Amino acid sequence: MASNSFVKKIQDIMRNDAGVNGDAQRIEQMSWMLFLKIYDSREEVWEIEEDDYESILPDKLKWRNWAHSEKGEQVLTGDSLLEFVNNELFKGLKAVEITPEMPIRKQIVKSAFEDANNYMKNGTLLRQVLNVVDEVDFNNSEDRHLFNDIYESILKDIQSAGNAGEFYTPRAVTDFIAEILEPKLGETMADFACGTGGFLTSTLKRLETQKKTVEDVETYNHSVFGIEKKAFPHLLAVTNLFLHEIDDPNILHGNSLERNVRDYKENEKFDIIMMNPPFGGSELAVVQKNFPTELRTSETADLFMSVIMYRLKRDGRVGVILPDGFLFGTGTKTTLKKKLVEEFNLHTIIRLPHSVFAPYTSIHTNILFFDKKKKTKETWFYRLDMPEGYKNFSKTKPMKSEHFNPVRDWWENREEIMEGNFSKAKKYTPKELAELDYNFDQCGFPQEEEEILEPMELINQYNTERKELNEKIDTVLAEIMQMLEENE
Template sequence: MSISSFVKTIQDIMRNDAGVNGDAQRIEQLSWILFLKVYDDREKVWEIRDEKYQSIIPEKYKWRNWAIDDKDGDSLTGDDLLQFVNSELLPTLKKLDVDENTPIHKEIVRATFEDTNNYMKNGVLLRKVLNVVSEVDFNDPEERHLFNDIYEKILKDLQSAGNAGEYYTPRAATDFIAEVLEPKLGERMADFACGTGGFLTSTLKLLEQQVDSVEGKEKYNHTVYGIEKKGQPYLLAVTNLLIHGIDDPDIMHGNSLERKVTEYKEKEKFDLIMMNPPFGGSELPLIKMNFPSDLQSSETADLFMSVIMYRLKENGRAGVIVPDGFLFGTDNAKVNIKKKMLTEFNLHTVIRLPHSVFAPYTGIHTNILFFEKTQPTSETWFYRLDMPEGYKNFSKTKPMKSEHFNPVREWWKNREAITIDGFDKAKSYTPAEIGKNNYSLDLCGFPQEEEIILEPQELMTSYINERTELNQKIDRVLTEIQEMLEGEK
């Protein structure tokens, strides 16, 4: 079955179900169904490798024993199927027994289903969805490769599914950052807000080419690590890694900011960190106390930058997407974070990205910071990546592509200052020069405000998200004022 046919068939079935409301719920519904199918296919492999293998899923609730239609008239459907899923299957998976000795590949089943719901109300339609998914054999290399593309399409659909778009970073960006950082087998890579696992799989795609032995496969299986706070993207990320052949997806369901950054031990640090930290949001005052007083901030992007610096190994490398607000912000926390980065790390490159990279989820301008824990910064190169010729903006139908990074690739190998029409497109600055600029990294920016033209639906989504971001900013400022007033009492 082709990519478009698979996705369209399932979408058409679900649209006829009164219980599924919109793309976000359709994707969430499909996500847990796909997880169980993928997990069952992986378990068949584990059973062959180890005849003593014991599944954490009770026999009755394995995909092979309830979801497959043998065309014998005995398969669950209609109200019987709904009763089974709602009253037996999901409650059982939510309460599976796990402890500190439970292997990761078993523990993830319970963690995956903690926040999972069945939205479908028509058992006949649910049976049709199960039959379509059952057609894919995830142990067949050709079908698994095809499904990687299908899954990518499903993840892209998140961008137009309301706030779910925040979990998806354009694949062109994740692939470019992984390419620049050049992961090697034996190194450990992390994303502390991994969303659907884009950076993890971009890393795996590069490492897959380096696997040429059993030992190499074992290293590959334990290369990437992720943490995701929200249930839906966590489920998607775990499934994503299973599809990529990772037997023990090392992804935690939790908040990376809930631990004191000064407590991390060497074994909890990483050779590579790639991230697109959540930005525009805010954390509770209690979370800020996990950071040194000079680095405390209510802005999530600021806090994640601190986490990254504390969890990067000696000689480690990082590629991080940040909003413009981090670059030119001059409040105490932002200034101190940038000082720390320049004095304790080598911030060697800042790539200014064109607008609408994340459209329609957000129109905020973004940038990529590349830095290493090797030596203090001696110079920082800035490069402005302009909108490709023929594009006025990126959109769902015209997303950013890998080739759009080609100008950066060409410049990266032979760096030189570039000035166009009197404006700097590429230039290096010393830490002293940046310090004189009050540690603003708003350099080699775009000479004028770029025109953003979106389709009506994308424009509406963009306005809704901008309003949400503004409300979050107002709430954050009000919280800070309240804290100041309480401190004066």
Template sequence: MAGTTTQFVKRIRDIMRNDPGINGDAQRIEQLSWILFLKVYDDREQIWEIDQDDYESIIPEGMHWREWAEDNKDGKALTSDELLDFVNNKLLPTLKNITVTNETPISKAIVKDAFIDANNYMKNGVLLRQVVNVVNEVDFTDPKDRHLFGDIYESILKELQSAGSSGEFYTPRALTDFIAETLKPKLGQRIADLACGTGGFLVSALNILSKQVHSVEDRELYNKAVFGIEKKGQPYILAVTNLLLHDVDNPDIVHGNSLEKRVTEYTDKDKFDLIMMNPPFGGSELPIIKQNFPTDLQSSETADLFLTLIMYRIKDNGKVGVILPDGFLFGNDGAKLNIKKRMLKDFNLHTIIRLPGSIFSPYTSIATNILFFDKPGPTKETWFYCLDMPKGYKHFSKTRPMKLEHFDPVREWWNDRHEIQDEDGNYKSKAYTPEELAKNNYNFDLCGFPTETEEVLPPFELMDKYQKERKELNAKIDKQLSIIKQLLEEDN
């Protein structure tokens, strides 16, 4: 493969910036998503064709990457208006309308799923040909190229953080790796992310599992180890491609919404040994979605609903690592309060790691935490640990992201838990019993940072919240004024 990670990304970016149809980084990455998927899938198919004598592709004749994308420099490669016509009027419509049945293997069904929401934004066929040629330089059947492209792919995913709202689908690798190494996945376990975005948590788990593969049987367990669900089309394609790049032949990634099924309908076969995820913050679901949850656990906050979902989809003796905003920790509305009570009663909420700010910058400045819990419960004590910003850092950024070694203080403390106080007497680490948490009105905002936290709510709910708070504040002011007035009258 020619060039380096930086050069590859720069070449693609420079070409697409000249196309009048590409409006910003988000569209550029969406365009590149389906192009990369088709190239990666075609290279995987070449391997499957060698390994399986009777292999039949689900992609119709003439639509395979190798049949239209390769340029042999003989003047016969599609380009300009001819290429645009083929992509817009033949390739994309054909792949969107592939016939899939319940018997279709995941490895084939993902092709249709990947293209349901795919679009070609490029309007210049010559520039599109240039992009295709750059991608064509990568041979995914070559281990060296595939390893280098893993780095390229990670850099593309990082760009999602600065590509508008798409940033919500990318969790920094340091976070996914730390949670995965803490939960210690093993071959034979089923590992899930119920809002998997681009598949970062699943890949972190696979990187650990790959070192445990020593036989054909191990390879089969590896191929079936991870499961993900993603609601939106672009990150879904990226997640599937990510798993293909990590030698998962049948990526068990569902294009759908995890919250659309009643949680009480899940049976043991729907549960997992490990769940690790970073559910969407803020966001609002349709009222009908809330009805899929018990009345006392229905919330307007998407992250709350996902936490409840996790509690219904984790096996007995299963383990969870989930990232949640500060709003969950100190919130005490009905649903949050009931979720916390149930978690302490039915699960072992053993650790909450308070994370330093700006980890998800520039997508959001919301302060976040990692909750680690397992089943069965109940909780005996919950340790809080406040992870400081690394020395020399004022904040994290695209050029200075969080690194795995920044978790070293937590790693050292994890197996030697003890209280830690700073010079002002504030706790950096401390354990609390469920009874102590209950006396604190289930406010988990403990051993934390003295920062104001932003709570994300839909606009109308935010207006209602502020109006309610204003009424409460006005009532308090009126009460105090009345007391003062009464005191003044008594003095006279």
């Protein structure tokens, strides 16, 4: 399988189909096919390993029985294929009956197809795409490992394919956070808005080298947990974990915010939490009631911060990406930051360079590292500047792992750094942060930062700025009038 031609071949075929419009639909179309192909490959393994294995899929809906083709074999194509896919395959997959007692790997089939669609209208072109996907042998370790890289490129393409980009965090970022938190086999890791599963797979890559025994393999299989609200990224995340040989991908299709945070029991908490929570969103009042009064807000990212706090085990550790608006925001944000300092060990905040998430968003972001081992003694801020030779990150020039090297060099031997009139690295005590009214906008970039504020906060800020500007104008006008009067 040629890695550089797989995706291009499929995209070139789909571009000739009148039913598929744009990269986002092409990727979604490709994704459900990959899921079924990979699921069928895993089922072949489970059938060998488990004498009593029973598939949740009717035989006629299994990939091997409708999509797979041997040379010279008659297969569904044209209108017959379209008829089967639209009226039997999708309807059958969405109607699969599941029970709470079923293993996750069976339940996941139904949830993966709840909102999936077939966009292609030309059955002949659909057959051509199926044939390309069918060429990959996911039970061949060489093919599977090679396809991991291809799948990562597919996920990266999502970043520039419309709104789907919100579900992908650059791999350099997820890998760096996993590197800092150092997950160990036997620990549990969670992402409560997991998107396509980037943090989950970055964790698995670090755990994979720790597998030594059969027991280790079983532990590895149950190391990560995810929840994703939207169907398409949920499908991508499940497929991602299958590719990493997780037979029971514990990824729920749902909203992490729809449960009262005070109801979580100890066995529902985690050793490690890594997240890039959606920010700038707004939650309904009924969702906000799942949180203590002082933590209620419509801002999605703030609510996820509360979930993280409630679902972190004692001695657990966290790496979370948040926008600049959280750092200098007031109201609930101040309450959350005070809680971080007083009840957790908020030890490091990394200010990320702009355009890390381009082209999806230009919002400035930060990584907050904290744990539940002790109370905060000092909080370090470190500004990671744009690498030399870069004006912006982009699809063709994305952020790379080596761009974090300045942080790595500084991390173990921390010292305060001044560059011109600006602090690049500086530590603050809890008392100093309190005196700043928990304004975490420290060691920032010299240029103006983009803000994300709730509507009322934004109105108040504009009113304050207008008042200050009016006062300045009035002062200048008064001085001019005085000068005129003196010259008369």
